[in-house]
Amino acid sequence: MKIISKFRDFYDYKVAKYGVDEKLVYTRKTYCEYYETNFISIYTSSDDRISEENFNKNLKEEVEYFKRNNCHKILILGEKLIHLFFTENGVYTQYDIKNPKSISEGTIYKYWAYFSDTKEITFNDEKKFDIYSSFKYVWDELFSYDRKRFLPRVNISKDDILFNEPMILIECLGEIFNKKNSSDRIFIYKFTYNPILSKLGLYLDEDFIWQSLVDFLSNKRSEKEISHEVSNENKILSKGFDLKTSFRPNMKKKHKGDI
Numbered sequence: 001m002k003i004i005s006k007f008r009d010f011y012d013y014k015v016a017k018y019g020v021d022e023k024l025v026y027t028r029k030t031y032c033e034y035y036e037t038n039f040i041s042i043y044t045s046s047d048d049r050i051s052e053e054n055f056n057k058n059l060k061e062e063v064e065y066f067k068r069n070n071c072h073k074i075l076i077l078g079e080k081l082i083h084l085f086f087t088e089n090g091v092y093t094q095y096d097i098k099n100p101k102s103i104s105e106g107t108i109y110k111y112w113a114y115f116s117d118t119k120e121i122t123f124n125d126e127k128k129f130d131i132y133s134s135f136k137y138v139w140d141e142l143f144s145y146d147r148k149r150f151l152p153r154v155n156i157s158k159d160d161i162l163f164n165e166p167m168i169l170i171e172c173l174g175e176i177f178n179k180k181n182s183s184d185r186i187f188i189y190k191f192t193y194n195p196i197l198s199k200l201g202l203y204l205d206e207d208f209i210w211q212s213l214v215d216f217l218s219n220k221r222s223e224k225e226i227s228h229e230v231s232n233e234n235k236i237l238s239k240g241f242d243l244k245t246s247f248r249p250n251m252k253k254k255h256k257g258d259i
Helices: 012-018 052-062 110-115 136-141 206-227 232-238
Strands: 002-005 025-028 031-037 049-051 071-077 080-087 090-093 118-122 128-132 167-177 185-193
Touching: 012 206, 025 206, 031 052, 049 052, 052 167, 071 128, 071 206, 080 128
Parallel strands: 002 025
Antiparallel strands: 031 049, 031 185, 071 080, 071 167, 080 090, 118 128, 167 185
């Protein structure tokens, strides 16, 4: 993998182990956008998607920001979903949970489990925290999500950045009044593409990060190669056109009776 970036991150040195593959290029540019929704099912065709410029200009001052010490965020790494728990003791992941099964305990009716905003989680260092989550509908199946399952597939092109940026940090900033229903409040989610992990205080296994990125980029490359296997001629024929006459100027097929 070749990384093109204006910054360095802690896993970059793994290039010495794995080498540079010019065909797998990770253009690591950090930028963000926002979503205004009560659910994390995002539809790009709706007004819920907000650019960074639009947010800073029109919405930034209207948000009632959450002020919580212990909160749940999500990192999409390649096709994987990494759950992050930011606490006053540092950042934990789902790999640091002492008893992962305890996350879904007590959720008798799993489709109603998301009504609980917080859960007490004990980590491997014996620290316990009440973790708040704005992704509370995933509590009962916390470890079964990947990129494709977590992100929506309806009304979103496969070329959308949500499916093509190798790394995405998703967090809930706070709430805002719903413009369509003034008595309702909705969440504002921030999506940061290609975040600097070391700035977050997040130090996952470097080999795990590198391989996850390589696998993701390799799959994207394979998808593009497959889509290019169909020749232009075959594409024309598949649409019902004739190669000899359809694309030549001022030429028409001769029919019986023509002079």
